[in-house]
Amino acid sequence: MVDRHKARKMNDMNSATEEPCVILCMKWGTLYGPDYVNVLYAAVADNITIPFRFVCLTDDRTGLRPEVECFDIPPMDLGPDRFAFGGWPKLSVFARDLCGLKGRALFVDLDTIIVGDITPMVQMEGGVCLIREWRRFADYFRKWGVNGMTSIFAFTLGEQPQILQKFMDDPDYAFANYRSEQRWVTDTAHDMRFWPEGWVVSFKRNLLAPPLLNRVIPPKSPPPGARIVAFHGEPRPIHVVPDRGQRWGNWSRYGRGAVPFVRDYWLRYGGSDPA
Incomplete structure (x- = not known):
C-alpha cells in the first residue's frame, strides 16, 4: 500500500x-x-x-x-x-x-x-x-x-x-x-x-485452494508484488466480507465466512459491513 x-x-x-x-x-x-x-x-x-x-x-x-x-x-x-x-x-x-x-x-x-x-x-x-x-x-x-x-x-x-x-x-x-x-x-x-507476471492475480485461480481442498484450506493472501486482485465471476468481494460463517462460491470455488484481507480492505476504505 x-x-x-x-x-x-x-x-x-x-x-x-x-x-x-x-x-x-x-x-x-x-x-x-x-x-x-x-x-x-x-x-x-x-x-x-x-x-x-x-x-x-x-x-x-x-x-x-x-x-x-x-x-x-x-x-x-x-x-x-x-x-x-x-x-x-x-x-x-x-x-x-x-x-x-x-x-x-x-x-x-x-x-x-x-x-x-x-x-x-x-x-x-x-x-x-x-x-x-x-x-x-x-x-x-x-x-x-x-x-x-x-x-x-x-x-x-x-x-x-x-x-x-x-x-x-x-x-x-x-x-x-x-x-x-x-x-x-x-x-x-x-x-x-x-500485464507483467504477478501484477494482477485472480482470487479464484491463484488464491483459492483447488476444489475439495478449498473446504479445509482457506484462501491465501495476495503475494508480494501483486497490485490488484481480480474477482471475475463468483464469488464477488461482497460475498466474502461478512464474518458470519456464510457459504459462498459454488461447488468448485467454495468457501465460508470472511476472507480477512478482503474484509479489511472493504471496511478500511469505507464500505458498509454486510454482517
Whole structure:
C-alpha cells in the first residue's frame, strides 16, 4: 500500500505540471451498489502517486461520493438484453471522444481489490495493456489461444477508436461470433500487451485452494508484488466480507465466512459491513 500522505504530497508537487491520468469504472444496473464505487475511489487514492481523476460511467449516481466524476454511459443502442450480457458496454470507453476526457486511462472493474501501487499500471507503455486470461481446467484439454481479459486495462483515451467502431458497424456479427467483449478487444486492439507476471492475480485461480481442498484450506493472501486482485465471476468481494460463517462460491470455488484481507480492505476504505 502506498503511504497516503506521501502520495498526497507528490500529487501536490506534480499537479501544476503533470496532466492527471484517468481512472475509469463503470456501474449499471443493480448488481453493484454505490459502496463498490466509493471503496474503489478510496483505494485508488491510497495506492497511486501521480495526479488522477476518478471517473464513473453510470446510469445511477445515487450515493456516490463527491470526488467521483460521473458521466452517463455513452449510448450504444444495443437493447437491454445485449447491453447487460458480457460487458459489451465497456467498449464505449474506446470512443474517439469519451466525455472530453484525455490522456492515459486505467479501467478497473468494480469487483476488484487494489493491494499495491497502481502507478506503474497507468504508466505502462502499449496500445491496450490488459490481463492475459487465466486458464480454466478444461483449457488444458483443448487448443489454447491468446486472449485478454478486460477486468483491468490501460489505454490512451481516443487512440483505439477502431475497437468500438468495428463493433458498431456490425454488432450482429460480434454477438454471433464472440462470447464476450474481452475477446473482441483481443482481436481488434492495436499494440496489445499483457500485464507483467504477478501484477494482477485472480482470487479464484491463484488464491483459492483447488476444489475439495478449498473446504479445509482457506484462501491465501495476495503475494508480494501483486497490485490488484481480480474477482471475475463468483464469488464477488461482497460475498466474502461478512464474518458470519456464510457459504459462498459454488461447488468448485467454495468457501465460508470472511476472507480477512478482503474484509479489511472493504471496511478500511469505507464500505458498509454486510454482517
